[in-house]
Amino acid sequence: MGPEDLDKVLRLLPPGDMREEILVGLDTQDDAAVFQLDEETALVHTVDFFTPIVDDPYAYGQIAAANALSDVYAMGGVPLTAMNIVCFPCSLGMDVLAEILRGGLDKVRESGAVVIGGHTVDDEEPKYGLAVTGKVHPKRILTCKGAKAGDALVLTKPLGTGILSTALKGGFLEEEDLVEAICGMARLNRDASRAALDAGAHACTDVTGFGLLGHLLNMLPEQGLGCEIKVSSLPLYPRVEEMASMGMIPAGAYRNLDFLAGNAKFAPDVSDVGKYIVCDPQTSGGLLLAFSPEGLADFATCMAEGHDWFLIGEFLESEHPLIRVIG
Numbered sequence: 001m002g003p004e005d006l007d008k009v010l011r012l013l014p015p016g017d018m019r020e021e022i023l024v025g026l027d028t029q030d031d032a033a034v035f036q037l038d039e040e041t042a043l044v045h046t047v048d049f050f051t052p053i054v055d056d057p058y059a060y061g062q063i064a065a066a067n068a069l070s071d072v073y074a075m076g077g078v079p080l081t082a083m084n085i086v087c088f089p090c091s092l093g094m095d096v097l098a099e100i101l102r103g104g105l106d107k108v109r110e111s112g113a114v115v116i117g118g119h120t121v122d123d124e125e126p127k128y129g130l131a132v133t134g135k136v137h138p139k140r141i142l143t144c145k146g147a148k149a150g151d152a153l154v155l156t157k158p159l160g161t162g163i164l165s166t167a168l169k170g171g172f173l174e175e176e177d178l179v180e181a182i183c184g185m186a187r188l189n190r191d192a193s194r195a196a197l198d199a200g201a202h203a204c205t206d207v208t209g210f211g212l213l214g215h216l217l218n219m220l221p222e223q224g225l226g227c228e229i230k231v232s233s234l235p236l237y238p239r240v241e242e243m244a245s246m247g248m249i250p251a252g253a254y255r256n257l258d259f260l261a262g263n264a265k266f267a268p269d270v271s272d273v274g275k276y277i278v279c280d281p282q283t284s285g286g287l288l289l290a291f292s293p294e295g296l297a298d299f300a301t302c303m304a305e306g307h308d309w310f311l312i313g314e315f316l317e318s319e320h321p322l323i324r325v326i327g
């Protein structure tokens with residue numbers, strides 16, 4: 001669902017229950033809920049599932065699981081248990097479903113968590129994902145708010161998965177063209193999360209359906225802080241620019257761009273392609289992090305070789321939550 005529709009539905013509901021154990025609940029834009037058990041332990045709860053974005057069922061399972069686990073990592077947590085959520089048309093064949101589940105299982109295992117159950121529903125269109133429970137120290141929770149003016153903005157995976165999967169569905173790309181993107185989407189945000197905690201990140205979230213700008217906007221408080229990003233410094237998966245130029249823009253990118261209206265200001269040298277890229281809904285995207293200059297140096301050290309990360313912008317003082325996008 002787009003951010004606007006989700007907002008509308010939530011407004012129709014009574015406010016969430018207030019309990020002192022709820023450290024992170026419905027009232028913030030955070031990735032997962034956090035419920036405190038005792039001085040040392042809080043549980044992190046999250047759920048995520050979606051329709052296939054690639055044809056290979058094993059890769060789909062891996063990506064769906066990495067995506068669901070990511071919301072635990074975005075809170076600085078460690079995943080403990082996971083439950084499969086499956087909607088599946090039996091006509092597709094049980095061997096296909098087994099491959100999806102094997103992909104998910106392998107990814108959960110890699111995270112150190114265990115799959116301990118699940119639920120299946122007969123449905124016309126396949127959907128797969130997980131409900132994940134993790135743990136976090138109550139005093140070491142990463143949340144989406146907390147960035148300060150002067151902080152560096154870091155992203156830990158390239159962008160463009162929505163554009164690429166749109167091109168794949170439209171027959172303009174083959175699955176082989178998406179190898180890097182598939183690897184990226186299947187990659188856990190575990191190491192980046194650990195490094196972010198160790199380096200004292202001020203704020204953290206992950207980039208998924210609302211696109212880079214939508215999730216970045218969630219990092220900005222009601223007042224006092226803005227952000228500037230440079231389109232030419234953004235990391236992209238191969239062929240994203242080419243496919244975006246051909247018009248392979250997912251509907252969600254238009255929705256996300258509309259929703260940002262008053263909160264994003266594009267410099268004249270930002271092309272339409274650039275606008276859609278920064279609003280492209282991501283699947284299993286990277287972490288978006290805010291660091292002080294010292295924190296950034298520590299993060300660079302923690303993210304030893306083989307770990308991608310990209311400096312993509314800077315937080316600035318601003319009366320209103322405003323994202324300035326330059327070319």
Ligand code: CO
Pocket residue numbers: 030031070071074205206207208
């Ligand atoms: Co998230």
Ligand code: CO
Pocket residue numbers: 031047048071208
């Ligand atoms: Co989520």
Ligand code: CO
Pocket residue numbers: 030031032074075076142143144204205
């Ligand atoms: Co968080």
